[in-house]
Amino acid sequence: MKRIAIDMDEVMADANLRFREWYERDYARRLTAEEMHGKHYKDMVLPEHRELTMKYPYVEGFFQDMPVIEGSPEVILELSKKYEIFITTAAMQFPTSFVHKYEWLKNHFPFIPTTHFVFCGEKGIILADYLIDDHVRNFKRFTGQGILFTSPHNVHETWTPRVNNWQEVAALLL
Template identity: 75%
Template sequence: MKRIAIDMDEVIADANLRFMDWYERDFGRRITLQEIHGKFFREVVSPEHREHTIKYLHTEGFFKDMAVIKDSQEVVYELSKKYEIFITTAAMEFPTSFIHKYEWLKQHFPFIPWTHMVFCGDKSIIHADYLIDDHSRHFKRFSGQGILFTSPHNVHEDWNPRVNSWKDVADLLL
């Protein structure tokens, strides 16, 4: 059975929405998806708010209860019937995220066993046929095929194959 490794943030969990919500909470201004098109969130906030916004990733609760990316649950479940699925997330970079990511996965993807949840730093350690991720930097040393999942920050990046939604993932791999 072939293996698929799947990133969490901006692939199955909507971190951009969390950034938008917290920024609006803290500064009273809603950043839109159109504003972050082709950019990272930190690039569009007011310069005096940038440092505060970057700290969100290291703040207790940032990764708790994120929204689920549309169609990810259904498609990952269907993929799990045909492939061995691993969730691979760079939780070590954000130590406060670990328990929240684990609980989020148990709640939203209960069919993924804990043995297939990989909290790591360098994803090149993952032995899989495919890696679905929103950061192509993870593909450089990955031995399988990287599949770029479109996110606002990577829309101008040239990578093939690229998927724009979980329906695209289904079309590619099911």
């Protein structure tokens, strides 16, 4: 059985929406799609807000109850019938995220065994046929095929294959 490694944030869990929610909460300012297009978080916000907003992922609760990216549970369930699925999330830089990410995965993806949750830093250590991720840098040392999941910060990255949603993942891998 072939193996698929899947990133969590911005692929399964909508970290962009959480960032925008907290930014609006703290600064009463809603980020537009145009402000987000082609930008990383630090470039989306006003310069005077950067210091605080760049700390969001380190704050207890940031990763708790994130919205699910549309289509991910259904497509991943179908993929799990054909592939061995591992969730590979870069949690090492955000130590307060472990429990929340673990609980989120158990809640939204109960069909994935907890033994297939991989909390890592360097994704190049993952042995899989495919890695679905929103960061091209994670494909650099990965020996399988990287599949770039579109997110506002990576729209200008050149990578093939690229998918824009979970329906495109299904078309590619099912």
